[in-house]
Amino acid sequence: MATTDRHATTLALAHALSAAERGLAVIPLSHSKLPALRSPHHEDPHPAAVCHGECGRPGHGVYDASADPLRIRELFAAAPWATGYGIACGLPPHHLIGIDLDTKSGTDASAALREIALRHLFTIPATVVVITPSGGRHVWLAGPPDAVVPNSAGRLAPGIDIRGAGGYLVGPGSRTEHGVYSTVPGTAHLPPAPCPPALLRLLTPPRRPPHHEHPHEPRLAPAPDPSHQRGQGLVQFVLAAHEGQRNTRLFWAACRAYENGMGEDLSPRLTDAAIRVGLTEREARSTIASAARLTGHA
Template sequence: MATTNRQATTLALAHALSAAERGLAVLPLSRTKLPALRSPHRDDADPVGRPCHGECGRFGHGVYDASTDPARIRELFAAAPWATGYGIACGLPPHHLIGIDLDVKTGTDSSAALRELALRHLFTIPPTVVVVTPSGGRHLWLSGPPDVVVPNSAGRLAPGIDIRGAGGYLVGPGSRTDHGAYAAAPGTAHLPPAACPSALLRLLLPPPRAPHPEHHSAPPSMNGHGQGLVQFVLAAHEGQRNTRLFWAACRAYEDGIGPALVEPLVDAALNTGLSEREARATITSAARMTGHRP
C-alpha cells in the first residue's frame, strides 16, 4: 500500500511540474481532493489580525501555497508524501484561469444548461482544455482578463454548473482521488486555456446590488441609467472594485453611453481607492470585450 501511495505521489508530482511549465500554479492534493497540507494555524488558541495567507513562511495555506517554481513544488510534495493529486490555482497570471465545472451528480444536464446559456446569450465555447472527472463530469478551462476578478460560485450560473475563480482551484489531470482519476479529454491536453467569451464573462461576474447612499453624486447632466452605474461603482468595497467597474463599463458600452461615462466612472473608481491607471485599464478592457474601440 505504501509503495502504491509513493507511486501515486510521484506521478502527481510529475503532472504538477508539467502544469507549472505551462505557467499554472499548483499545490498538492489528498485523495479527498482537499489540500494535502493542513494549516499550521489550526491549533492557534487566539488568532488575531487578518488570516495568514502564507506570510508566516510555512506550508498549509491551501491555494495560497500554489506555485510555478519547481523547487517549491518539490518541497510541497515532499512535505505531503500522501498526496495523490494536485490542484491548479485559478485567477493567477499569466492565464487568470476560470474553471467551468459541469457536474453530473445533481440529476441535471449541466452540459445542456450551458448550451442553452450559449444560445440565449450568443456565445460559443472555443476549443480549450477539457478535463474529465471520475464521475463523468467535465472541467472547461478558460482564460480571463487580468483586470477582472471572477468569484467562485456553485449553481448560480445554472443548476449543476460551478465556477472556479479567484481563490479557487481545479483538480489537475493526472490526479487520483478516492473516486478515480482525472484525465484530459482526447485532443485537448496541449491546448492553451481559451479566452472566456465576453458574454459569458459578464454572466460570471456578481449581479449588481442596489447602490447604497453615498455622499458622491454623478454629474447632473448624466441620465438616470448612467448615474446608477456610477453609484454602483461608488458602492464598491475593497476586493470588488475592479469587478464592479468592469461590469458597469460593459453595461455603459452596451447601452451606447460608454464614451460619455468614461470620466465619471474613472472619478468614481478613484473615490473607491483604485488608481487612475487601474481604472482606465479596466474600462479599456470592458470596451474591447464589448466590441468597442476604447
C-alpha cells in the first residue's frame, strides 16, 4: 500500500476516534464512501441477509458501528485500505439525522430547504455542517429517542436526501476519490442541534392513532393510501388536521398527490379540505403550489 494511503488511513482512524469521543458510532469507509469491510457472507451459498453482526464477524456495514476505541481500532486494522469513516445515524446518544444538500441534481437544495423552513415556520439551528468534495452540505441534527427517521432520497425536495436509522454520514476528515470532507469553520465543535419539531414531522411517517384513545383528545388519521379512491385518503388526511397540523398535513398530502400523478386533479379537493379546517384559500393554494415546485411538477 502506498505511503499516502497509509497516511490517509492513519488520519481517518484519528478522526474516527475523535468522533467516538463525542459518542458517535463509526465504521471504516473505502475511498468510494462504501463500508471498507466486505460482508463475511458474500461467498455463502445461502447468504445470511438478515445477519446484522450476530455472527461475530465484521463486515456488516453500519451494524458494525461502534464508539468503543478498541473496537474501532480492530475494524480499521481489518481494513488497512480505509481512507475515511462513516458515522451511523439514529443511534444514542444523539440519534443523528443527516440532511444531505446535494449540488449535483441540477437544483438548489439549500434554497429548497430554506423554502420549506419558511413554509413550515422553523429555522435550522446552529449545528455541525460538513462540506462535501462536490460543494454540497451535510447538516447534522439530533432526533428524539422515540422517533425513527427513515432514509430517503429526494422525498423532502429534489436534491435533499435524508440519512436516518440504518444510514450513515461520511465523517469530516475522510478522504474519498473525489476529495476530502471538512466541517464548515466554526461548526466542528458544536453538538448536533435538536431537529426542529416542524421539520421532524416532515421527516417521519404520520403516526397511527393508538388502539385506545382518550375521548377528548384529537384523533390523528392514519397515513392514507394515495391510490385509495384516487386521492380520497389524502383529502381525509387533510380534513383530520387540527390547529398546528393543517399546513403540514396539506403540504404532505399535496406532495404525495403530485408524486402519484394526480396532483392537478386533486388540488381543488385538497384546497377545499384545507379551507374547511381553517386555512384561507390563498394559504391553501400557496402550500399546494410549493408542493408542486418541490416535487418537480410546477
